Amino acid sequence: QLQLVESGGGLVQPGGSLRLSCRPSGFTLDYYAIGWFRQAPGKEREGVSCISSTDGGTYYADSVKGRFTISRDNAKNTAYLQMDNLKPEDTAVYYCAAGEWTVDWESESEYEYWGQGTQVTVSS
Numbered sequence: 001q002l003q004l005v006e007s008g009g010g011l012v013q014p015g016g017s018l019r020l021s022c023r024p025s026g027f028t029l030d031y032y033a034i035g036w037f038r039q040a041p042g043k044e045r046e047g048v049s050c051i052s053s054t055d056g057g058t059y060y061a062d063s064v065k066g067r068f069t070i071s072r073d074n075a076k077n078t079a080y081l082q083m084d085n086l087k088p089e090d091t092a093v094y095y096c097a098a099g100e101w102t103v104d105w106e107s108e109s110e111y112e113y114w115g116q117g118t119q120v121t122v123s124s
Helices: none
Strands: 003-007 010-012 018-025 033-039 046-051 058-060 068-073 078-083 092-099 118-122
Touching: 003 092, 018 033, 018 092, 018 118, 033 068, 046 068, 046 078, 058 068, 078 092
Parallel strands: 010 118
Antiparallel strands: 003 018, 018 078, 033 046, 033 092, 046 058, 068 078, 092 118
8 A cells, every 4th residue: 555654743842843754655755746734623734845856846834934844865765844943833733745746735636645644742
C-alpha cells in the first residue's frame, strides 16, 4: 500500500521547536512535490508549506513564514518540516502529502498520497 508516514509531533512550549518527518511507504519521493497541511480542532485543513520536486522551490503560508522551513533529502527518501518559535495557534494535526503539484500548492486535490497525521500541541 502506497502511503506516507509522519513522525516528530508532540507537546512543546510556546517559543519551542519541533521537526516533523515524512517518509513514504512503497515509493520514492524524488518525483513528487511534498506538501504539509494542518488541521486545528473545529477548523478546515489548511496548507502550511510545499517544496517542489524540480527546482526545490519552497512555498509557505503567511502565518508560518520566517518560522517554518520545509526541506527534502531524496537520498534518505524523507521530507521535513522544521518548526521554530512555535505558537499556541500552531496546535493542530499535521499531515504530509505527495503529488504532482502543478498549479496551486495549497489545493488538496493536487496531492495523490497522504499520511495519517501527527499531533502538534503548543502549550505552556
